[in-house]
Amino acid sequence: MPPNDQIAYPLPHPTDFTKPFWDACQDQHLVVFACAGCEHLFLPGGSVCPKCWSTDLSVREVSGFGEVFSFVIYRRTYHPAIPAPYVVALIELKEGPRLISTVIGCAPEKVSIGMAVQIQFEAEDGFMLPRFTPQDSAPTHKV
Amino acid sequence: MTRRAVIAGIGHTDFGRLPDRSAFDLEVEASKRAIEDAGLGRQDVDGLITDPGPAQGILDGITPHYLALGQYLGIDPAYTGSDILGGASSAAIIQRAVLAVEAGLCSVCLCVYGDSALSTPGSFGYGRGDDAAFGLFGAVGIHALAAQRHMHLWGTRPEQLAEVAIAARQHAARTPHAQKREPLTLAQYMAAEYVVEPLRRPDCCLMSDGAAAVVVTTADRAADLRQAPIEILGHGQANRLSTWSSPEHFDTLPAARCGPETFARAGMSPDDIDLAMLYDCFTIVVLMQLEDYGFCKKGEAGSFVEGGRIGPLGSLPVNTSGGLLAEGYGGGMLHVIEAVRQLRGTAGARQIDNAETALVSGHGLGMNTHSTLILGK
Numbered sequence: 333m334p335p336n337d338q339i340a341y342p343l344p345h346p347t348d349f350t351k352p353f354w355d356a357c358q359d360q361h362l363v364v365f366a367c368a369g370c371e372h373l374f375l376p377g378g379s380v381c382p383k384c385w386s387t388d389l390s391v392r393e394v395s396g397f398g399e400v401f402s403f404v405i406y407r408r409t410y411h412p413a414i415p416a417p418y419v420v421a422l423i424e425l426k427e428g429p430r431l432i433s434t435v436i437g438c439a440p441e442k443v444s445i446g447m448a449v450q451i452q453f454e455a456e457d458g459f460m461l462p463r464f465t466p467q468d469s470a471p472t473h474k475v
Numbered sequence: 476m477t478r479r480a481v482i483a484g485i486g487h488t489d490f491g492r493l494p495d496r497s498a499f500d501l502e503v504e505a506s507k508r509a510i511e512d513a514g515l516g517r518q519d520v521d522g523l524i525t526d527p528g529p530a531q532g533i534l535d536g537i538t539p540h541y542l543a544l545g546q547y548l549g550i551d552p553a554y555t556g557s558d559i560l561g562g563a564s565s566a567a568i569i570q571r572a573v574l575a576v577e578a579g580l581c582s583v584c585l586c587v588y589g590d591s592a593l594s595t596p597g598s599f600g601y602g603r604g605d606d607a608a609f610g611l612f613g614a615v616g617i618h619a620l621a622a623q624r625h626m627h628l629w630g631t632r633p634e635q636l637a638e639v640a641i642a643a644r645q646h647a648a649r650t651p652h653a654q655k656r657e658p659l660t661l662a663q664y665m666a667a668e669y670v671v672e673p674l675r676r677p678d679c680c681l682m683s684d685g686a687a688a689v690v691v692t693t694a695d696r697a698a699d700l701r702q703a704p705i706e707i708l709g710h711g712q713a714n715r716l717s718t719w720s721s722p723e724h725f726d727t728l729p730a731a732r733c734g735p736e737t738f739a740r741a742g743m744s745p746d747d748i749d750l751a752m753l754y755d756c757f758t759i760v761v762l763m764q765l766e767d768y769g770f771c772k773k774g775e776a777g778s779f780v781e782g783g784r785i786g787p788l789g790s791l792p793v794n795t796s797g798g799l800l801a802e803g804y805g806g807g808m809l810h811v812i813e814a815v816r817q818l819r820g821t822a823g824a825r826q827i828d829n830a831e832t833a834l835v836s837g838h839g840l841g842m843n844t845h846s847t848l849i850l851g852k
């Protein structure tokens with residue numbers, strides 16, 4: 333049995349603040365937090381809007397489209413469940429918020445800043461993670 | 476007359492692999508050396524501020540770092556605490572000592588950094604919260620994101636990052652206690668493996684076991700002490716805790732705010748600085764600071780460092796003992812100590828002629844924290 337099968341994937345630990353985001357991911361919906369006070373959309377979640385401190389917040393589904401703000405290629409393995417090489421990217425969603433994710437579905441060397449990407453949910457140990465693929469190569473969005 | 480704080484003493488241990496010594500053991504040695512250097516004794520210490528290194532698990536258990544170190548030193552300071560600003564902590568605790576001394580809360584404040592990171596496995600490769608699910612581990616990933624942005628926005632080339640790494644080794648070659656003194660060629664740099672592309676192994680700082688300490692006291696007190704006092708001409712701090720929801724995160728450091736503020740407090744400009752001790756966890760951070768402090772224009776740091784400008788014979792020597800890249804990981808406190816040595820004129824083979832002013836910086840966590848000192852003689 334290869335060692336990778338015995339190593340637990342480093343899954344997120346949802347908190348009160350981030351649980352709505354991760355819960356939505358499990359149903360393959362990408363959501364951000366929306367402030368009724370100032371219209372600001374943001375990630376990660378919290379109990380107040382970071383722009384105006386309003387507590388009038390809701391969860392809003394977004395398009396899943398965005399672009400690569402920056403990216404790197406891990407050439408060294410830090411965790412046995414995530415073998416190098418792989419891409420870590422800061423994705424800027426079309427709606428504004430940024431999140432750390434990865435770009436899959438193309439060679440790491442093909443990723444570039446400004447590249448248009450689209451959400452692609454994938455499960456690790458039964459937990460859905462929001463990853464991104466190049467927009468023109470993305471398979472149909474599963475709902 | 477107002478109380479004015481100065482630096483009166485410095486001390487550090489060996490840096491490198493010291494597997495038989497705990498971080499606290501090293502911190503006690505550095506503390507003793509700094510107090511002795513100042514010509515003071517343990518009975519004089521009435522302030523203790525600490526910068527626990529990353530491997531020390533400051534949040535484990537219930538004993539704060541300053542309490543444990545204070546117990547080992549057997550002191551009961553009027554003023555104490557630990558700062559957890561990552562690499563910005565060392566300059567920040569000097570700043571805090573200056574504020575405490577000038578406010579009269581204490582008169583002899585010991586500022587101590589220490590760690591046993593090299594002998595504590597896994598202390599730097601930690602996951603970044605939930606982002607570990609996407610493979611974001613260690614500080615290197617965050618800084619590689621910034622390097623990629625810099626290359627994209629400004630056309631910065633690997634050969635320009637290499638200039639920073641090569642200069643660090645040139646400085647370290649003149650520094651007897653430095654950990655990595657052998658020269659680095661451009662060809663060696665370009666052939667080095669990527670850790671997290673676009674950052675290669677020589678773009679990344681060393682890991683070290685070691686400790687370093689600085690004594691801050693009043694100018695009046697220092698007048699009768701062993702060493703010529705080093706003046707603190709300005710100090711500042713800026714933090715961007717909003718991280719990547721801030722539009723400018725990755726494109727500037729908080730130094731872009733506290734740099735100009737600190738220069739203004741000191742009544743100085745970048746042209747007045749003889750030496751810069753810039754926190755250098757990764758080469759890219761040196762380039763970004765050269766811009767954000769105004770030593771060159773935004774986007775021009777890559778060409779600024781070409782031709783050895785920050786090397787031993789350059790017009791702006793940076794990290795004259797080799798810094799985190801080559802001297803050893805001293806948390807940022809070795810940067811303070813090197814500035815003091817240069818201003819005292821006791822830097823030996825690496826002494827820079829006519830060094831009268833030095834800027835010292837600290838930078839930490841996910842590029843969230845920043846601290847600045849301007850020192851003079």
Ligand SMILES: [Zn+2]
Binds near residue numbers: 370382385386
């Ligand atoms: Zn709001």
